[in-house]
Amino acid sequence: MVGPSSSHTAGACRLSRVARLLLEEEPVEARFELHSAFAKTMRGHGTDRALVAGALGMEVDDPRLKDALDLARQRGLGFVLKPKNMGPEAHPNSVAIHLKGPTRAISVLGASIGGGMIEIREVDGFPVSLSARDPCLLLFYEDRPGVVMRASEIIARRGINIASMEVLRRGKGDEAFMRIDLDAPLPPEDVDAMKEMPGVRRVHVLDRVAGGAPIT
Amino acid sequence: MALNNFADLLIEADKTGRALDDIFLEEEAAERELPRDRVFQVFLERWAVMKDSVRRGLAGGKSFSGLVGGDARKIIEFTEGGDIAGGRLLARSIAYSIAVLEENSRMGIIVAAPTAGAAGMVPGTLLAMAEERGFDDAHTARGLVVAGGFGALIAAKAELSGAAGGCQAEQGVGASMAAGALTFLLGGTPRMSVHASALTLQNTLGLACDPVAGLVEVPCVVRNGFTAMLAVTGAQAALAGVESVIPMDEVVEAMVKIGEAMPRSLKETADGGLAMTPTGCRIRNELYQIR
Numbered sequence: 317m318v319g320p321s322s323s324h325t326a327g328a329c330r331l332s333r334v335a336r337l338l339l340e341e342e343p344v345e346a347r348f349e350l351h352s353a354f355a356k357t358m359r360g361h362g363t364d365r366a367l368v369a370g371a372l373g374m375e376v377d378d379p380r381l382k383d384a385l386d387l388a389r390q391r392g393l394g395f396v397l398k399p400k401n402m403g404p405e406a407h408p409n410s411v412a413i414h415l416k417g418p419t420r421a422i423s424v425l426g427a428s429i430g431g432g433m434i435e436i437r438e439v440d441g442f443p444v445s446l447s448a449r450d451p452c453l454l455l456f457y458e459d460r461p462g463v464v465m466r467a468s469e470i471i472a473r474r475g476i477n478i479a480s481m482e483v484l485r486r487g488k489g490d491e492a493f494m495r496i497d498l499d500a501p502l503p504p505e506d507v508d509a510m511k512e513m514p515g516v517r518r519v520h521v522l523d524r525v526a527g528g529a530p531i532t
Numbered sequence: 533m534a535l536n537n538f539a540d541l542l543i544e545a546d547k548t549g550r551a552l553d554d555i556f557l558e559e560e561a562a563e564r565e566l567p568r569d570r571v572f573q574v575f576l577e578r579w580a581v582m583k584d585s586v587r588r589g590l591a592g593g594k595s596f597s598g599l600v601g602g603d604a605r606k607i608i609e610f611t612e613g614g615d616i617a618g619g620r621l622l623a624r625s626i627a628y629s630i631a632v633l634e635e636n637s638r639m640g641i642i643v644a645a646p647t648a649g650a651a652g653m654v655p656g657t658l659l660a661m662a663e664e665r666g667f668d669d670a671h672t673a674r675g676l677v678v679a680g681g682f683g684a685l686i687a688a689k690a691e692l693s694g695a696a697g698g699c700q701a702e703q704g705v706g707a708s709m710a711a712g713a714l715t716f717l718l719g720g721t722p723r724m725s726v727h728a729s730a731l732t733l734q735n736t737l738g739l740a741c742d743p744v745a746g747l748v749e750v751p752c753v754v755r756n757g758f759t760a761m762l763a764v765t766g767a768q769a770a771l772a773g774v775e776s777v778i779p780m781d782e783v784v785e786a787m788v789k790i791g792e793a794m795p796r797s798l799k800e801t802a803d804g805g806l807a808m809t810p811t812g813c814r815i816r817n818e819l820y821q822i823r
Contacts (some may be wrong), residue, residue: 317649319636320748323693324800326648356801359820360597360746362639382639408695408799430693430701431646499565527730 317374317432322337323409324354324361327428329381330526332370332413334408334436334448338520341417346371346395347390353408355399356427369475371395371415376432410437434526442493448525450479451501458515459485459492466513467494476500491517534559538685538726538780545722552712552722553674556681568671572673573784575680578643579673582632582655585642595638597745597819600753604631607757621664625764629656633753646683646692649705649748650699652756654679656764657710661717672717679713682729689781690788694741694800697791699755703734705785707759711766718772730776732766734783737790739796743807743812745816751806 317326336343348367350358358364362382369384371393380387388395402410407427414423425438436446440456446452457463464483471478477499485492501523510519535541535555545556561568590608595602607627610616616623629652636642636651645654649789654676662672683705686692692701712729738760746752776783797804806812 317549317644317648318639319642319651320646321649322647322651325697326644352796353800357746358745360743360802361748377641379641406797409693420565428693428813430691430696431687432644433687434555 317383318379319362321357321361321363322358322432323428323430324363325366325381326376326432327377327409327430328354328363328366328411329370329374330428330432330434330448331411331424331428331436333373333375334370334426334434334522334525335413335415335422336373337513337522337525338424338439338454338519339417339420339422340413341419343371343389343393343415343417345416346393347414348395348397348413349408350467351400351402351406351408352395354411357528358397366519367397367411367413368393368395371413385409398405432526439493442486444484444493444495445482446495446522448522450499450526452498452522453494453496453507453510454494454520454522455494455510456519457492457494457513458517459487459489460515461494463513463515464494465502467496467510470506470509471496471498471502474502474506476502498520533561535685536688537687538784539730541685542723543727543802550715552725553677556677559681563573563790566699572677575673576669577584577677577751579669579676581641581657582643582645582692583659584639585635585651586655586659587642588630589633589682590627592635592638593641595747595749597637597747597749599744599747599815600667600749601634601636603754604628615683620668621660622761622764624658625760627656628659629653630753630757632656633748637747637749637753646687646705646709647694647702649694649752650702650727650756650759653703653706653710653763654713654761656760657714657819658754661714665718667717668804675713675717678725679709680715682709682712682789683724686784687808688776689784690791694743696799698794698799699739699741700733700736700742700787701791703740703752703759704733706756706758707736707763707766708733710760710763711770713786714763714767716771718767718771724770726780728766730778730780730783731769731774731779732762733787734776734778735762735766741792741800741803742798742807743800743802744807744812745819746802746807750812750815768804
């Protein structure tokens with residue numbers, strides 16, 4: 317990895333990279349709100365560069381990470397970093413990331429919990445629990461019967477085991493959210509099949525963003 | 533990892549007579565559903581990056597802030613001149629550990645062990661020992677497997693960041709991992725390795741994270757050299773049969789509780805300790821007002 321801090325540089329980069337992967341297009345605007353220890357040592361620990369690097373899609377061992385602020389300016393990514401007190405309960409290394417692309421926007425709230433490991437606590441307002449260490453699917457869909465079954469059927473047909481899963485909704489019949497951690501990545505054609513399921517709005521794939529480089 | 537704690541690890545080692553690296557490699561291979569030799573290959577690759585980070589660190593200049601850089605080379609040059617306070621192994625362990633952190637302060641590529649701010653002790657002490665004893669990479673990388681396994685067992689119970697646990701949770705853990713690995717490489721029993729780790733960790737408890745100007749430079753860089761010495765001390769004592777009265781799992785628990793009890797100002801906020809001394813404040817002011 318590129319330092320100087322595994323939690324404040326590598327972890328920050330990964331949190332922002334998750335947001336970039338969920339946005340699924342080149343961002344033009346990035347807003348970062350940093351809590352407590354994240355805000356206090358932001359410049360010294362390279363957290364600013366790391367967050368911007370992640371928004372540009374960089375990995376934690378990318379030597380360009382240290383030039384991320386200049387690279388962002390070259391690529392036309394506008395960014396703002398500012399401190400925000402998230403209260404005494406929030407993890408000291410918490411950051412809220414808001415990315416905007418030409419056609420969509422995404423908000424991610426997460427914490428860097430040491431040694432480059434991360435926890436995503438919120439995606440677009442849904443309270444989630446996501447470590448991004450395993451291959452993972454995120455589904456946004458209309459709350460209606462059968463979606464969970466159809467999604468798990470596609471995974472089962474491929475012979476892949478579901479490690480863990482969470483299902484949430486804003487309200488009955490409103491927008492719903494599903495996180496599925498898998499023991500192996502789901503092939504793209506199956507992901508496409510999921511996108512075609514009735515009521516499904518979007519499906520995101522995160523493949524071991526925070527699990528170290530996948531070993532093959 | 534299926535192993536839950538150090539007590540389980542020692543039971544497994546006693547029951548089967550297997551070496552620590554063997555146990556950890558098999559665990560990791562099973563977890564990732566990969567052949568063991570592929571997993572070991574990754575450790576060899578990491579070891580190569582670690583050695584290279586020592587080399588780059590010794591060759592490099594100042595950090596961006598200008599506060600650190602060049603100290604590792606100073607120690608090596610002094611040592612090669614024959615003026616050694618603590619012997620060549622100690623001098624190199626200290627210098628190499630500092631070198632990695634100097635490279636880190638320039639945002640060069642390093643391997644977190646367990647974190648970036650504590651990346652020095654494992655490669656620094658293992659490389660110094662390998663040179664002293666003529667260990668080849670294949671043997672030394674077995675020590676790295678043990679260091680990694682110990683780190684994973686600790687991380688299962690404790691968050692390894694200065695923000696959550698202070699410096700004890702970073703450099704204390706890094707030194708503790710190194711102590712276990714050194715003991716293993718020198719032919720110690722699994723029990724000796726765990727005691728080396730416990731002795732080292734307990735002697736860093738309470739260590740604050742108070743980085744000047746919020747950089748990972750002062751005191752972090754030089755401190756990696758100092759805690760490297762603790763790792764060598766831990767290995768030396770454990771190999772001689774010294775045991776930790778408090779078992780390793782309980783030392784880890786104590787570290788977590790101390791981390792919780794520490795004020796925020798001493799946990800990576802640069803709001804206390806060395807960061808708030810008159811000189812620390814002056815450096816911060818100069819650094820951020822000029823730029």
